[in-house]
Amino acid sequence: MDDLSHLKRLSAVRTNAGVKFLTPAAFPGNHCPMHTALALSSNIRGMSTLVIGTSECGGYSCNVIARAKEFGDALHWMYVLDANEVVFGCRSGVAEAVRKMDRAGAKSIMLIWTCVPEVIGEDPEGLLHELQPQVGARLCFVQMGHFKCNSYPSGYWKTLRAFADLMEPQAQRPDTINILGRSPEEEHVPLPELLTLLQKRGYNLRMLAPKSGIEDFVAAPDAVLSLVLSPYMNPLAEEMLTRFHVPYISLHEAYSVQAVDGLYAAVGSALGISPADEFSQTRRSAETLERRVSDMLFGTRYLTTHRNALAPLPLALYLAELGMEPLLLHMEEFYPDDKKWAAALLQKGQNPLLCHMVNEKADAPVLERLGAQLSFGEIPESSGKIPCVSYLYELYGQIGYERTALLLTRMLAAFEPTTGGA
Numbered sequence: 001m002d003d004l005s006h007l008k009r010l011s012a013v014r015t016n017a018g019v020k021f022l023t024p025a026a027f028p029g030n031h032c033p034m035h036t037a038l039a040l041s042s043n044i045r046g047m048s049t050l051v052i053g054t055s056e057c058g059g060y061s062c063n064v065i066a067r068a069k070e071f072g073d074a075l076h077w078m079y080v081l082d083a084n085e086v087v088f089g090c091r092s093g094v095a096e097a098v099r100k101m102d103r104a105g106a107k108s109i110m111l112i113w114t115c116v117p118e119v120i121g122e123d124p125e126g127l128l129h130e131l132q133p134q135v136g137a138r139l140c141f142v143q144m145g146h147f148k149c150n151s152y153p154s155g156y157w158k159t160l161r162a163f164a165d166l167m168e169p170q171a172q173r174p175d176t177i178n179i180l181g182r183s184p185e186e187e188h189v190p191l192p193e194l195l196t197l198l199q200k201r202g203y204n205l206r207m208l209a210p211k212s213g214i215e216d217f218v219a220a221p222d223a224v225l226s227l228v229l230s231p232y233m234n235p236l237a238e239e240m241l242t243r244f245h246v247p248y249i250s251l252h253e254a255y256s257v258q259a260v261d262g263l264y265a266a267v268g269s270a271l272g273i274s275p276a277d278e279f280s281q282t283r284r285s286a287e288t289l290e291r292r293v294s295d296m297l298f299g300t301r302y303l304t305t306h307r308n309a310l311a312p313l314p315l316a317l318y319l320a321e322l323g324m325e326p327l328l329l330h331m332e333e334f335y336p337d338d339k340k341w342a343a344a345l346l347q348k349g350q351n352p353l354l355c356h357m358v359n360e361k362a363d364a365p366v367l368e369r370l371g372a373q374l375s376f377g378e379i380p381e382s383s384g385k386i387p388c389v390s391y392l393y394e395l396y397g398q399i400g401y402e403r404t405a406l407l408l409t410r411m412l413a414a415f416e417p418t419t420g421g422a
Helices: 033-042 055-066 083-088 091-103 115-119 124-134 153-166 193-200 214-222 231-244 257-271 276-297 312-321 338-347 360-368 400-419
Strands: 047-053 076-080 108-113 138-143 173-180 204-208 223-228 248-250 301-304 325-330 353-355 374-376
Touching: 033 047, 033 055, 033 108, 033 153, 047 055, 047 091, 047 115, 055 076, 076 091, 091 108, 091 124, 108 124, 108 153, 124 138, 138 153, 153 214, 153 231, 173 214, 173 231, 193 204, 193 257, 193 276, 193 400, 204 214, 214 223, 214 231, 223 231, 223 257, 231 248, 248 257, 257 276, 257 400, 276 400, 301 312, 312 325, 312 338, 374 400
Parallel strands: 047 076, 047 108, 108 138, 173 204, 173 223, 223 248, 301 325, 301 374, 325 353
Antiparallel strands: none
8 A cells, every 4th residue: 555655564663763654744743752751740749840941841831730730849840941051051050940949848850851952962961960969859850852752652651760760779678569550549440450469468569650659769679579560660660670679570561361370470489479379260261252352353454543552562462372463553652662572573473564643534544444354442533444442541550361351352342243243
């Protein structure tokens, strides 16, 4: 198809720059990564922020902060560069702003550097090295130039990774486990059965995500183990392993019953417990559904859209095990971890096209001409000819056998009407 000639296949993509827009459009852009960095930081209790950029960034920042949860002990300031600083740099002005925030009572400050300071070559790492001995507030920074990425996810994972700069070595607490990617206020999302079991076994689960306190992140190196529920959290887990030797197990990429078996065994080995026997019912349900889906959907060609909250490459690897074939995958961002998933998918002989979807009206007819038999995520503005596995955002933050069973159930529900039932 000529519509797709500009897209690259998985084998040709090494970084986010290789993921092209599916269709051209007069498009104002996704949220820039500064937006997500600020939204995340301002929703951490006790974290103050300083956005450094142009007047446009300052105005945008006000809108973001207006929607943040209010924590009375945090400050959210903007440092707007003047014309002289755009040419000669803003180091001294930013340094004085940080000192003022420190005197005003900020306990921890995230410095968010936007496009212009990055383009003119400011050195935030050197500045923080100079400033930290002069102030009582803990300092960290992120560089959030939008010109380096298509979209906003780097605003999440780079900000979370930067939280490691606030941490210090701690004496290990053998009863404490970090849960990376679940908010302490996330009561509307069912607690995964593995975490429920760990609570029953007497473990203290420290939830690290928006609405957590900065003190929770600072104390995180004392944990015996970190369990990762979100792809945004993997870079932070890697930092904590490297700097503080806190082991982690990433749970969100595993879908197959066999893969979940292996992860739960790893959790049990790390903690000296035997969790497997506790999940026999949900394991049997997932195993039965796997056999049924493999029989019914073997050879099915599919695509994923921007309405899918699940990381596309780990999902595609699982679907390959069920005999399904990816034609086109939407990538919101090519994450650092995606290289290993890409290599595994290519080893299975699957090499789909990758794209970035933003223009729903123009994208829909292109997707419908692909010949896909199933879509993971809705296709807005479409005729409805491709069955869709919908509401996948409800699976975000879920793990284990129960997530696999729910995903497979929805796949069958989407596909069965087109085959006249099962």
